[in-house]
């Protein structure tokens with residue numbers, strides 16, 4: 001009942017793959033529009049008038065484009081975090097209650113991540129004009145490693161979610177469910193996925209539309225954004241771990257009934273050693 005289901009992962013991937021090409025088109029057209037507006041404004045400005053206003057307009061439009069890019073990519077990431085992510089949160093807590101092996105659960109996330117990547121590919125295929133689908137045999141072959149990288153990065157994000165769901169949700173004491181903690185976890189997963197999308201989208205564009213002229217520049221950007229995404233992942237993982245440790249040290253979990261400090265790492269399904277009260281009543285309400 002609390003297991004994450006592969007069909008939902010596939011469906012979320014299909015939706016993501018269906019919407020993504022449209023978003024990329026909107027962003028490219030927006031970017032071209034902004035650069036055209038800038039050159040139109042800077043032209044007369046270079047004659048000596050309105051340099052400042054041209055600069056202001058250019059900055060505002062660049063900012064607006066960047067903001068809409070971030071918001072829409074974040075929305076796409078929520079397609080995964082709001083569905084598969086919530087299931088993984090539940091499964092992580094349920095695994096502790098049922099005392100399942102702790103490492104096997106991380107490997108169980110692999111098929112889920114793979115279903116997401118397969119779904120994205122299917123979404124690309126059924127999207128209008130199938131813009132991101134391969135047009136030649138060589139690009140079709142390059143899709144295979146791309147899909148494996150998508151699955152790998154999605155898996156890394158789900159590993160983060162499971163790791164911290166166990167430490168945050170399963171350590172939550174009291175009658176009220178850990179609402180804001182769940183929201184924070186969903187938000188963190190969306191942020192991680194959002195950053196992972198950048199090298200994936202650029203890699204996909206390079207595969208489908210080979211840029212022979214500027215290939216080295218594109219490859220540099222791809223490598224840098226890929227390395228940047230991995231560093232971002234490590235930083236967020238480390239920062240979250242420090243926050244969770246600090247919180248556990250500064251406010252140790254107390255029994256909701258007798259208020260004595262519990263010594264248990266995970267409290268779901270456990271009872272107070274002093275008064276016998278259910279430590280995580282929120283789970284069964």
Ligand SMILES: [Zn+2]
Pocket residue numbers: 255256257258259260272273274275276277
């Ligand atoms: Zn107690």
